[in-house]
Amino acid sequence: MLVFWEQRLVFLATPKTASTAIEVALESLAAVAVQRPAALKHVRARDYRRFILPWLEAAAGGPFTAVALIREPVAWLGSWYRFGQREDAADAGDSTAGLSFEAYAAAYLAQEGGAAGHLGSQADFLCDITGRLAVERLFRYEAIDAFVHFLEERLGCEILLPKLKVSPEATLDLAPPTRERLAAAFASDYRLYECAESRLP
Numbered sequence: 001m002l003v004f005w006e007q008r009l010v011f012l013a014t015p016k017t018a019s020t021a022i023e024v025a026l027e028s029l030a031a032v033a034v035q036r037p038a039a040l041k042h043v044r045a046r047d048y049r050r051f052i053l054p055w056l057e058a059a060a061g062g063p064f065t066a067v068a069l070i071r072e073p074v075a076w077l078g079s080w081y082r083f084g085q086r087e088d089a090a091d092a093g094d095s096t097a098g099l100s101f102e103a104y105a106a107a108y109l110a111q112e113g114g115a116a117g118h119l120g121s122q123a124d125f126l127c128d129i130t131g132r133l134a135v136e137r138l139f140r141y142e143a144i145d146a147f148v149h150f151l152e153e154r155l156g157c158e159i160l161l162p163k164l165k166v167s168p169e170a171t172l173d174l175a176p177p178t179r180e181r182l183a184a185a186f187a188s189d190y191r192l193y194e195c196a197e198s199r200l201p
Contacts, residue, residue: 001043003056003064005031007154010056010066013042014125016079017069017141021161029155045126045134066134067150070122070196071141073186074172074179077108080119082167101172109181123188133192143198150197 002011002023011026013019019042020035027033034040043052048066056064071079081104084096096104108119128134139147148159174182183190 001032001034001041001048001052002026002030003032004029004155005060008060008062008064009154010048010053010064012045012048012066012068012126012135014068014070014122015042016076016083017071018144018161019069021163025159025161026151026155029157042125044124046128049128049134065136067137067139067147068126068135069139069141069144069147070126070189070193072193073122073189074174074182075142076122076189077105077119077182078170078172079167081105081172082170085168085170101170102174102178105174105178105182109178109185121186121189123186123192126192127188131188133195138192138196140193140196140198146197146200149200 001013004010011022013023023033023035023041027035034043045066045068053064053066078101081096081099081101084094084099084104123131126133126135126138137150139150144161148161152159
């Protein structure tokens, strides 16, 4: 999470949407940069609105705009799978070594625990308890140039994102029935994704 005090802007770090690269690029410009622990770095929008936003607005005497990214849902799950292909993933307990993406997706759908069962969803991260979007601006990860343009306009500077934490390449094949089940499971995520900003103004 990054707080830009003068610009009244807050970046909420949706997991697996280049949040580390964004935070590294913008940390020096932020009044507050929370990168650890993960529970604070990736604070959910509902928790931000309940606990953090009231304090910010009271201290600053005005409203803040929250902004976040969302990734195409199956690609988001694939990014978690590829993240688990890292050599050091076994020590972290999230290894997907020897596991196909098909099996990983099935485990996610079954919420069986292990490497896939704790992930939740992007909709859960971005929405309030009623299922309504809880940030003011939402951009597609796949159109990150639109997000960067927004930041450049708002922060008044050029922004270059570094490539960090690049996961290994992996085959992300899925059987049609599994893809259909994921589409149903990600219905709320796709609703948000379809509404997210994806073009330069």
